[in-house]
Amino acid sequence: MDQRAPMEEEYLMEDTSRLLEAASDFALYPGVQNDAAVKELLDRFPLPVIISALQTRADVPGLESTLVNCLERVFKTKYGASLIPHFMPFVQVGLQAASQEVRCLACKTNVVFPASDSEVTHLRNLAAQCSSLGRVWVLALIVKLFPVSSSVASIIYSSNLLSLFEAEISDSQDTLVTLSVLELLYEMVEIRHATEILWRTALLQLLASIISNALLESILRSRAMMICGRLLSKEDTYMLTDES
Structure with a gap:
């Protein structure tokens, strides 16, 4: 040996x-x-x-x-x-x-x-070439990049990469894919500097649409409620709503 x-x-x-x-x-x-x-x-x-x-x-x-x-x-x-x-x-x-x-x-x-x-x-172009599973992988990478620093999170926002989340949530025909995206969004909401950036997107309105849509699976509506609850419970949320 x-x-x-x-x-x-x-x-x-x-x-x-x-x-x-x-x-x-x-x-x-x-x-x-x-x-x-x-x-x-x-x-x-x-x-x-x-x-x-x-x-x-x-x-x-x-x-x-x-x-x-x-x-x-x-x-x-x-x-x-x-x-x-x-x-x-x-x-x-x-x-x-x-x-x-x-x-x-x-x-x-x-x-x-x-x-x-x-x-x-560019991640947005990569997502356009991917299957639904590949797109979820791209979104998972974005979530992993988000907590690296506030500057990286800002680049993600300015690169319009959060629109990928909006697109997947808007197209809720595939329950498993939508649920996977909501799970990733749930993880993102926990990131310290995510609140301010997420408030600039249409994600909150999309989540509200899911919650109010009685035709959707209950698990999707439940997860959307949890994300909204977590987002609204953040301390800096009140400052953001006051400013708006």
Whole structure:
């Protein structure tokens, strides 16, 4: 057993070296990388492998910065962006990472808040491409981003991402999806700086519509009542209503 451990470590280092070389070639390519190039890279090194190396092999010189640069270029392509909803746990963990480069990849690059609303990596555009389950994942990511800071929450609001909640709640044909969205909204209401921002949206009116709609499932109406109750019980709610 003692003899096998060094061999396993040597194999791991060789594999890491190949990944580092491929990621470096991809990141430093002088032209624009297309979907075909991304698929070729990920066929050799699947995205979970790259992310795992980023999380566990940070001690390898140059690996972290190279993989970050590589992933930035991957996620800027249409194909790469389509993979983001499946790797949201990494984005959530990345926001809390000790490494500034990893946090930058998770939050400040196109993965979360691209400079242009038209980019495929904008969360609103990702949600438009997703199934109902994928859209719920996008909303879950938004909820995870909200408590990072009040400035991040403000960016979410100004990026019109809360309209995704409004759209899903307005379309209450799928009870399970609507319930999932209400559960996420229930979680968001608990966030300290959420109250002021949520009051600027149409969410409270939509919740009131759910409560008053006798044709909807009772579980949806009950959850909407709980969200409204939690929101209205906040101390700063009274200041906001007085100001309005």
